[in-house]
Amino acid sequence: MTTYFIGDIHGYYNEFISLLKKIYFNNKNDQLWITGDLISRGPDSKKVLYYLYSIRKSVKLVLGNHDLYLISLSLGSMSSNINDPIILNLLKDTKIKFIIDSWLKYQPLVQYDKNKKILMSHAGITPQWKNINTILSASNEAKNIISSKDNKIFFDYINNEKYQINDWKKNKLIGFQRFSFIINAFTKMRYCYPDGTLEMLTKKAPNDINSIILKPWFDIPNVLYKKYTIFFGHWSDLQGGGYTPKNIIGLDTGCCWGNKLTIFTWETKKFHSITCII
Numbered sequence: 595m596t597t598y599f600i601g602d603i604h605g606y607y608n609e610f611i612s613l614l615k616k617i618y619f620n621n622k623n624d625q626l627w628i629t630g631d632l633i634s635r636g637p638d639s640k641k642v643l644y645y646l647y648s649i650r651k652s653v654k655l656v657l658g659n660h661d662l663y664l665i666s667l668s669l670g671s672m673s674s675n676i677n678d679p680i681i682l683n684l685l686k687d688t689k690i691k692f693i694i695d696s697w698l699k700y701q702p703l704v705q706y707d708k709n710k711k712i713l714m715s716h717a718g719i720t721p722q723w724k725n726i727n728t729i730l731s732a733s734n735e736a737k738n739i740i741s742s743k744d745n746k747i748f749f750d751y752i753n754n755e756k757y758q759i760n761d762w763k764k765n766k767l768i769g770f771q772r773f774s775f776i777i778n779a780f781t782k783m784r785y786c787y788p789d790g791t792l793e794m795l796t797k798k799a800p801n802d803i804n805s806i807i808l809k810p811w812f813d814i815p816n817v818l819y820k821k822y823t824i825f826f827g828h829w830s831d832l833q834g835g836g837y838t839p840k841n842i843i844g845l846d847t848g849c850c851w852g853n854k855l856t857i858f859t860w861e862t863k864k865f866h867s868i869t870c871i872i
């Protein structure tokens with residue numbers, strides 16, 4: 595069995611399949627970890643979801659912000675920032691609705707392998723969480739809400755830009771605010787203030803920003819950053835910048851901006867990429 599990690603696919607089905615062929619991925623034997631953001635932007639979001647659902651037994655997935663937008667809109671939670679025509683179009687397909695309701699909405703926000711000492715989430719691991727149990731239970735709490743009935747009200751809250759919670763308040767948050775922080779930490783974070791509170795607007799790479807206050811999340815001290823290999827996606831502007839420590843691996847190499855889709859092989863520690871045609 596080989597263990598692969600792939601970055602944000604964003605609907606680039608042809609490139610995704612070509613990359614799997616290039617590494618001889620075999621869904622009967624191998625395992626495919628995916629950093630989330632399966633859909634939007636690219637031309638074939640529907641085919642990506644159909645295919646992943648068909649090989650779901652060999653997939654270890656985390657939800658990205660775009661996947662959450664899809665779930666939001668499937669519940670009828672409308673917000674100006676998520677009324678993406680690609681997503682609205684996807685929801686006209688009954689098989690896609692079925693895949694969301696029976697599989698996608700049950701996916702976690704973090705994946706963890708205790709033996710290999712691996713953590714993976716869409717945006718990374720916030721410096722405010724310094725304990726593996728906090729991380730796993732936060733993911734579980736959010737997963738329970740995302741997959742429950744009557745959850746539209748939670749999505750309405752997190753999709754409202756007025757309520758962006760960026761401070762965990764040492765585990766004192768409750769209700770909507772707690773849910774909002776968990777979603778922001780796992781799926782939207784890039785930069786943090788020196789005390790670890792999240793800043794989610796700045797997207798550029800560290801060399802291209804003017805702030806002397808903001809730091810990438812992985813540059814704020816956290817004992818977990820030394821103990822685990824951490825895979826994340828979400829931040830395509832980091833590509834090739836050599837910003838992260840060796841054991842913190844950003845896999846979103848910007849396929850949806852005409853750059854690359856990247857896969858990492860755990861056993862050989864090798865990267866393979868394919869350029870995406872947009």
Ligand SMILES: [Mn+2]
Binds near residue numbers: 659660781827828829
């Ligand atoms: Mn993302």
